[in-house]
Amino acid sequence: DIQMTQSPSSLSASVGDRVTFACRASHSISTYLNWYQQKPGKAPKLLIYGASSLLSGVPSRFSGSGSGTDFTLTISSVQPEDFASYYCQQSHTTPRTFGQGTRLEIK
Amino acid sequence: EVQLVESGGGLVQPGGSLRLSCAASGFTFSTYWMSWVRQAPGKGLEWVANIKQDGSEKYYVDSVRGRFTVSRDNAKNSLFLQMNGLRAEDTAIYYCARSFGYCINGCYSVVFALDVWGQGTTVTVSS
Numbered sequence: 394d395i396q397m398t399q400s401p402s403s404l405s406a407s408v409g410d411r412v413t414f415a416c417r418a419s420h421s422i423s424t425y426l427n428w429y430q431q432k433p434g435k436a437p438k439l440l441i442y443g444a445s446s447l448l449s450g451v452p453s454r455f456s457g458s459g460s461g462t463d464f465t466l467t468i469s470s471v472q473p474e475d476f477a478s479y480y481c482q483q484s485h486t487t488p489r490t491f492g493q494g495t496r497l498e499i500k
Numbered sequence: 501e502v503q504l505v506e507s508g509g510g511l512v513q514p515g516g517s518l519r520l521s522c523a524a525s526g527f528t529f530s531t532y533w534m535s536w537v538r539q540a541p542g543k544g545l546e547w548v549a550n551i552k553q554d555g556s557e558k559y560y561v562d563s564v565r566g567r568f569t570v571s572r573d574n575a576k577n578s579l580f581l582q583m584n585g586l587r588a589e590d591t592a593i594y595y596c597a598r599s600f601g602y603c604i605n606g607c608y609s610v611v612f613a614l615d616v617w618g619q620g621t622t623v624t625v626s627s
Contacts, residue, residue: 423609424611425609427614431545446602482545488559489612491546
């Protein structure tokens with residue numbers, strides 16, 4: 394199975410900050426990498442697919458990059474509604490494993 | 501409106517069984533792969549299983565293979581997860597999700613992502 398490792402596990406930021414989340418795959422997954430946002434008590438929402446393609450309707454302050462084993466999700470200017478947990482998921486191989494998540498907290 | 505609604509969760513004793521359902525509406529259910537994802541209390545997301553459009557292919561995470569069975573009824577726009585031999589570690593919110601194939605690299609590749617999620621149903625395994 395492909396293991397997905399996210400870092401850090403939590404991150405504190407202020408509104409307006411630029412933040413970056415990292416995700417690493419145990420084997421190369423090309424760009425078969427998706428990012429999700431989850432708020433407490435809610436189902437996850439897809440943000441980015443294919444490592445860098447922004448889902449329609451997702452604010453342009455979100456961006457993704459990477460290929461192979463190393464990926465990043467960046468929020469260019471954090472907004473109050475962005476405080477949530479973020480998960481990467483590989484869709485290269487079954488099982489479609491998720492990272493353990495990064496929690497974005499208010500500083 | 502595109503929607504997924506799970507049901508069937510509850511409290512069950514270790515070793516017991518439960519059948520989860522997911523009712524789909526607002527899209528052509530029979531044309532999509534579908535998945536189950538779970539989240540243990542205070543933990544991250546875990547992909548559990550998925551099933552092809554016609555039910556001919558099914559895949560599972562190792563921890564549930566042989567105990568859980570995913571199925572679907574396209575005539576009723578429904579997805580199911582039969583869970584047998586339940587263990588305490590199966591305690592979680594179970595989400596059903598639609599798997600959409602997105603074109604990337606000029607459609608040279610298709611990447612599948614979970615683009616629609618239900619609200620989840622809670623399964624608690626405890627004596």
